[in-house]
Amino acid sequence: MSTFTMAGALNAALRDRLEHDDKVVIMGMDVGKLGGVFRITDGLQKDFGEARVIDAPLGESGIIGSAVGLAIRGYRPVCEIQFDGFVYPAFDQIVSQVAKMHNRSLGQVRMPITIRIPYGGGIGAVEHHSESPEAYFAHTAGLKVVTCSNPSDAYFMLRQSIDSDDPVIFFEPKRRYWGKGPVEIAETAPLPLHQAQVVRPGNDVTLVAYGPMVATALQAAKAATEDGRDIEVIDLRSLSPIDTDTVVASAQKTGRVVVVHEASVSLGMGAEVAARLQERAFYSLQSPVLRVGGFDTPYPASRIEEEWLPDVDRILDAVERTFTF
Amino acid sequence: MSTFTMAGALNAALRDRLEHDDKVVIMGMDVGKLGGVFRITDGLQKDFGEARVIDAPLGESGIIGSAVGLAIRGYRPVCEIQFDGFVYPAFDQIVSQVAKMHNRSLGQVRMPITIRIPYGGGIGAVEHHSESPEAYFAHTAGLKVVTCSNPSDAYFMLRQSIDSDDPVIFFEPKRRYWGKGPVEIAETAPLPLHQAQVVRPGNDVTLVAYGPMVATALQAAKAATEDGRDIEVIDLRSLSPIDTDTVVASAQKTGRVVVVHEASVSLGMGAEVAARLQERAFYSLQSPVLRVGGFDTPYPASRIEEEWLPDVDRILDAVERTFTF
Amino acid sequence: MTLHGHVPPEPDLVQLLTPEGVRVHHPDFPLEITDDEICALYRDLVLVRRFDGEATALQRQGELGLWASCLGQEAAQVGAGRALRAQDMAFPTYREHGVAWCRDVDPVTLLGMFRGVSLGGWNPNENNFSLYTIVLGAQTLHAVGYAMGVARDGAVGTGEPDRDTAVLTFFGDGASSQGDVNEAFIWAAAANLPVVFYCQNNQWAISEPVERQTRVPLFQRAAGFGFPGIRIDGNDVLACLAVSRMALDEARSGQGPTLIEAFTYRMGAHTTSDDPTRYRLSEELETWKLRDPIERVRAYLIREAGVDQSFFDEIEAESERLAVRIRDACRALEDPTPLSVFDNVYVEMTDELAEQKASYAEYLGSFEAAATGGAA
Amino acid sequence: MTLHGHVPPEPDLVQLLTPEGVRVHHPDFPLEITDDEICALYRDLVLVRRFDGEATALQRQGELGLWASCLGQEAAQVGAGRALRAQDMAFPTYREHGVAWCRDVDPVTLLGMFRGVSLGGWNPNENNFSLYTIVLGAQTLHAVGYAMGVARDGAVGTGEPDRDTAVLTFFGDGASSQGDVNEAFIWAAAANLPVVFYCQNNQWAISEPVERQTRVPLFQRAAGFGFPGIRIDGNDVLACLAVSRMALDEARSGQGPTLIEAFTYRMGAHTTSDDPTRYRLSEELETWKLRDPIERVRAYLIREAGVDQSFFDEIEAESERLAVRIRDACRALEDPTPLSVFDNVYVEMTDELAEQKASYAEYLGSFEAAATGGAA
Numbered sequence A, B: 001m002s003t004f005t006m007a008g009a010l011n012a013a014l015r016d017r018l019e020h021d022d023k024v025v026i027m028g029m030d031v032g033k034l035g036g037v038f039r040i041t042d043g044l045q046k047d048f049g050e051a052r053v054i055d056a057p058l059g060e061s062g063i064i065g066s067a068v069g070l071a072i073r074g075y076r077p078v079c080e081i082q083f084d085g086f087v088y089p090a091f092d093q094i095v096s097q098v099a100k101m102h103n104r105s106l107g108q109v110r111m112p113i114t115i116r117i118p119y120g121g122g123i124g125a126v127e128h129h130s131e132s133p134e135a136y137f138a139h140t141a142g143l144k145v146v147t148c149s150n151p152s153d154a155y156f157m158l159r160q161s162i163d164s165d166d167p168v169i170f171f172e173p174k175r176r177y178w179g180k181g182p183v184e185i186a187e188t189a190p191l192p193l194h195q196a197q198v199v200r201p202g203n204d205v206t207l208v209a210y211g212p213m214v215a216t217a218l219q220a221a222k223a224a225t226e227d228g229r230d231i232e233v234i235d236l237r238s239l240s241p242i243d244t245d246t247v248v249a250s251a252q253k254t255g256r257v258v259v260v261h262e263a264s265v266s267l268g269m270g271a272e273v274a275a276r277l278q279e280r281a282f283y284s285l286q287s288p289v290l291r292v293g294g295f296d297t298p299y300p301a302s303r304i305e306e307e308w309l310p311d312v313d314r315i316l317d318a319v320e321r322t323f324t325f
Numbered sequence C, D: 001m002t003l004h005g006h007v008p009p010e011p012d013l014v015q016l017l018t019p020e021g022v023r024v025h026h027p028d029f030p031l032e033i034t035d036d037e038i039c040a041l042y043r044d045l046v047l048v049r050r051f052d053g054e055a056t057a058l059q060r061q062g063e064l065g066l067w068a069s070c071l072g073q074e075a076a077q078v079g080a081g082r083a084l085r086a087q088d089m090a091f092p093t094y095r096e097h098g099v100a101w102c103r104d105v106d107p108v109t110l111l112g113m114f115r116g117v118s119l120g121g122w123n124p125n126e127n128n129f130s131l132y133t134i135v136l137g138a139q140t141l142h143a144v145g146y147a148m149g150v151a152r153d154g155a156v157g158t159g160e161p162d163r164d165t166a167v168l169t170f171f172g173d174g175a176s177s178q179g180d181v182n183e184a185f186i187w188a189a190a191a192n193l194p195v196v197f198y199c200q201n202n203q204w205a206i207s208e209p210v211e212r213q214t215r216v217p218l219f220q221r222a223a224g225f226g227f228p229g230i231r232i233d234g235n236d237v238l239a240c241l242a243v244s245r246m247a248l249d250e251a252r253s254g255q256g257p258t259l260i261e262a263f264t265y266r267m268g269a270h271t272t273s274d275d276p277t278r279y280r281l282s283e284e285l286e287t288w289k290l291r292d293p294i295e296r297v298r299a300y301l302i303r304e305a306g307v308d309q310s311f312f313d314e315i316e317a318e319s320e321r322l323a324v325r326i327r328d329a330c331r332a333l334e335d336p337t338p339l340s341v342f343d344n345v346y347v348e349m350t351d352e353l354a355e356q357k358a359s360y361a362e363y364l365g366s367f368e369a370a371a372t373g374g375a376a
């Protein structure tokens, strides 16, 4: 059991897959010598060469479109999108090609493509560098969408995503890159990629979070103990598919659920989780499933991002509202 | 009061705005001589000239990106995307520029851009010609998203969208283009653009639909009378913002709600409507808000699209489930 | 001097067979070809046109939902298609029926997506012919990525004729305005990839004439990206074959990408849903008919090669047999089952989707139960 | 002959002032300019560099979250900026501080988005300088659309000096690979729009050398789209001014678009978050220092124009005053209020958003209430 930052764990996972399968190639902007703007690919080009760790021309559509061609040729491309807000030029290739090619071929060609996207805010960045576009992809049939909240998940989920024969959009909570945690590299039976995890058991209320908000939810749960609230925290991990059973089971136990994410609330993941909960746990719910997320505005200027982003207080406020409802 | 097809009503609305405001320009593929593949711009280039009705080079990003520049110059562009599945190459310009420019300028520049998108299935088309991408845009702050279900709404809502100083994504249910209906051109006080409408009052169950599914919902309501069910049908009309009050009021009356749309269910509009209803009408709901929509698959081959699309039977099946729940 | 002073010279068009069927020789593009080989090309052209015509007829009869005819572009497609080697890969648009023919893709397979029984449904790697791509230009980037793979596999410049591999991708004059096509040029040039970009300039993008897209000949664009571009008579199957061969050879040998602009004409409607009388004059069609890609080969075979009538009769008979087979096979294409929509979304179906499939199966079953009077 | 036979000649670079400060005359690009005007340009260059340096310092002190320095590109930007007429419009990237300066945009205004108090916050139409655009290439299409408007307004080719309007848009060597930039070329050429595309090739796109984007000089790309392209010494403010003027004049007079490649160098890091030592050698920087855009003008003014020390002292003093003002004004920039995030999303705020704002206000109020011990 050794300790990694999330960035280090991701780097280790990439290295591991590059060694394990020579059809794995990494593509993106500045992923070579620089090792990516977040250093996630640090040292990989040096060790695996320019043919496998490729500094791409500056076009996201080109990166994803060529990944589709590489996949047809039998490769397993891992693409890095430099920041969340820059995935949109590739949206067409992702939605109309990556997501649909397997289906179009009646299952005869596979798209084992992993698209890594550092996402979320809280790092004091300029525009387009702090967005949370996960809902766009979770609404797109043919894609699988996951996100990690800690170094161990980062390591195993990225390996599992690269191994997946289906395309996976892999969201990395950039503001957690430098957080440390234990990773049992030797672990042979990690949690399945699309399974959610109860990261803190509790009986009074359920907090459903993922990616960057899991740490915040855990802080809230801790703080709530002072008010005598015993909060259960679920790390969704997989956004498409959603491990509904785990969430429903928790709701049946606690009767109260708050979903937390950075993305704008309207049509965000919280909407889907709420819709499913009232479908599957109607009589168990003691109060409405509440959503704490970004407001329905563009991501704000960084000086006020902390006010815009969900935090412990806003989460606890929602938790209280599930009781005073 | 005269009778129009929806296509004719849209054409009349465009003509009216071109006459009314010489800053209105129409751009798109084949919108000139051909009048668009659906003839919505029929005759407009002949009457208003090539400078105002522009056959664009074949790039959606170019169409929307140049609309942004035209808006900065003080124009009011109306862009036509030829089919739903071809809006994605413009996704970046829509999400990062059209939606955010006003905000970026602290309100000092306006984006009075209308983006018309024929959408939905049921016309026996090949791939990419039958999709329902509305949720992507409804999740995007800075955009307004509307859709019409009949010729009268088509006429007035398109006029209102063009007059809007905010960008509007205007979804046109292509399979209803040739349906006829009355339009009171002289009407001076049409329903506000972002207001929903109860198109059939009822007391037992509420069907929430929009665009192409409104007609289907009304058929279902009619059929349900045989089983003695008195169904209320709401035409949402505006997808962002959503007229939640109208939907909540109906839910409080009927206690049962089914949301219907063609888009895939997961993270579709139904998720947001369900999430809001359980937030705002928790104690009024007699059963979970159910969703009838496309499955979480790519739009299928046209020979089985009728099985994939929500129809009267699937809607009534859901209606029954709200009782037998 | 002003920046805008220069007027580019009109490009000459590589031609090896005149519209009258006279064989001409081009200093830069010699073509070693026997009359038997020209007979084989003639057969391709005739059968492709016949197949295409049948498909149009099948659409009229309601057997297909749509058809995008390649009428008039047979030479551009057969010339390019026959220049490919078995190991080469082709990335088509939605109109390359002639190329599919050369790749031995059964024409009936192509009908599936136009009939609406599938969204394509063939395996790109079976005949090294990728799926039809409807989103304009998207396939050119797929070709680039595939070529990256080819290069990484060491299948370029080895000199082994059956190993060195080229990638051929198709797009139209209209699609040349899409960002993806231009990004494909950039990638192919920057990495010197074995890709040949084959633009069929058929003068129209639905109702938009090529002038809406560019004010200079399209082949010239390649030079700006750092690789050669050339315009050929797209109705001359020999020119298309000769230049495609050269470009593919140079790609295989590691000399990088080429842009070929096949100057041709869309003789039919854009698709069966289109009505060209709304936007173009019939005179235009008449002039192009004089440059018909098949007539000139026939004329050559009769006048210069002395091929006798029996050959033409045999091909006529063969095309009859093909037509019959296509008609019957098209009608025999089975609709997919409603439940099949869930099956190829993922290699590993998600539990979510499995649930949706199960409950939909149950729902469908309830009707049968009702129908057979059986209790649910 | 092979398709890949040709080797393009190395382009010559338009230069009117050598790195040593010697004025050279170019037959095609005469420049009528007085020494006083060159003094004014020198002032621009010095003040822009000083402002840029202060901003970098402010970032180090934590007053800015990020800064994208234009160090080394002052001549490319001032030359282009000073070629603009009042009615012309500029569409920048995120690095055109020197152009902003020439448009009389207060430098402090630019700091807002880098400090994080706004996302831009200025009015594009106030100084005819559009908002900084971070998404690579997106602004080039905005320029095209604006130019379409200019043409529709009849503000091209009238011969009226204050009416005819040109649009100048900026992008980098890396951004030249984005589909949007190439679509912009296509649109501008097809409609012959009054746009000048100004590419600052500063040799690097963060860590990627320009060779990753293209194997031929970028200016050559324009010819492929049907309009002129030209490479200039981007560290020579006179060349940048002369060629930009000519291109803008020709745009205004209706001769259409031009691509200018200003060959320059990013002397600093990509941004303050970047560490160039990871990917480039310091030798490179040293050679480029010898071509410094400011030194050569200073040398010219001293040696050839005989400008005396007092002039330089005065500018030094002015730049001191500027630096002080910027430091103070930057620190004085106020944070927006949390509730302001709701205000400029729409011209007409939606009821939904108004509700969100109201309940958030109530939520924030509950803390104050608590703090002031007041009952909610």
Ligand SMILES: Cc1ncc(C[n+]2csc(CCOP(=O)(O)OP(=O)(O)O)c2C)c(N)n1
Pocket: B029, B058, B060, B082, B086, B089, C095, C134, C135, C136, C171, C172, C173, C174, C175, C176, C202, C204, C205, C206, C266, C270
């Ligand atoms: C991205 C995208 N936008 C629009 C369309 C609709 N569309 C289909 S074919 C076509 C014209 C294409 O013209 P061209 O590229 O010249 O090819 P051709 O049809 O003439 O063979 C258009 C606009 C599309 N398929 N994809």
Ligand SMILES: Cc1ncc(C[n+]2csc(CCOP(=O)(O)OP(=O)(O)O)c2C)c(N)n1
Pocket: A029, A058, A060, A082, A086, A089, D095, D134, D135, D136, D171, D172, D173, D174, D175, D176, D202, D204, D205, D206, D266, D270
């Ligand atoms: C669409 C998009 N992708 C990625 C980025 C991240 N990014 C910011 S600047 C930059 C390099 C741009 O290089 P260049 O165009 O040469 O301009 P320079 O920074 O050198 O002035 C990149 C990749 C972006 N801003 N937009």
Ligand SMILES: [Mg+2]
Pocket: C172, C173, C174, C200, C201, C202, C203, C204, C205, C206
């Ligand atoms: Mg064409």
Ligand SMILES: [Mg+2]
Pocket: D172, D173, D174, D200, D201, D202, D203, D204, D205, D206
């Ligand atoms: Mg650069």
